[in-house]
């Protein structure tokens with residue numbers, strides 16, 4: 001673990017590897033859309049990522065998890081010293097290879113020994129505690145967090161890639177007594193409306209300034225992170241969706257981070273007839289009836305947004321010509 005390739009964090013710490021997908025009767029294969037595309041599950045099944053250790057199954061309710069040694073769990077203390085030396089607060093994403101709030105009994109000793117005390121000992125680190133189970137999160141933390149508020153450097157977040165899951169998870173997230181709350185909308189799979197009660201209220205801006213101190217709880221979204229889909233089966237994202245979230249955030253004073261387009265990006269000005277892998281998305285917000293083509297012509301493209309499969313790297317992360325790297329203030 002260490003310096004992360006994920007654009008919105010500096011470090012990543014995994015407390016363990018392994019998880020159980022969340023089920024959703026409406027989702028692909030009966031799973032939450034984000035779990036359906038879980039890259040961690042794919043990575044955990046690849047012996048390459050296990051190094052010298054022999055791979056064992058870590059996905060599902062009936063198998064164990066891959067835990068680590070003390071040296072691994074103490075790494076954040078080093079990161080905190082470096083951040084203090086550099087006088088810059090650094091973000092830590094916990095965790096990329098599972099869900100810290102999965103709620104299994106074998107995970108509790110790890111949380112109690114290696115997460116909560118370390119969060120309290122690292123005021124120069126901002127802990128991004130992302131979960132798809134925000135309804136469990138507050139019941140798993142120490143009693144004094146629940147009573148006095150989570151430390152100001154512990155930011156709970158949840159994943160919401162559809163309106164349905166936003167409406168289910170965000171109210172649970174915002175009940176957590178924390179200074180900051182964030183949403184990860186990746187891969188964004190439809191237009192999402194941020195409900196008024198999630199983004200405006202009497203406490204916006206009224207937050208403590210000292211990292212490590214208990215916070216004055218607020219119950220609003222502070223940060224929205226958006227990205228498209230990557231991987232071999234990635235589908236294009238309608239550009240209207242990230243634009244809509246960006247504009248809703250701007251209107252509400254919520255920080256907006258555009259992580260990436262994913263595999264597909266708005267097509268550049270290619271000559272009609274130039275071969276490639278294109279998707280035509282009808283202009284608007286609706287679930288796209290995507291038409292795939294190798295040769296978009298000016299007539300087939302009219303009335304459509306043309307997306308091209310160029311690969312994640314080439315697709316980049318510019319939205320309407322600029323990067324969006326906003327982060328809420330401490």
Ligand code: SF4
Pocket residue numbers: 019020021022034035036038039040041096097098099132
């Ligand atoms: S790690 Fe996250 S995306 Fe993957 S199965 Fe668990 S909850 Fe779902």
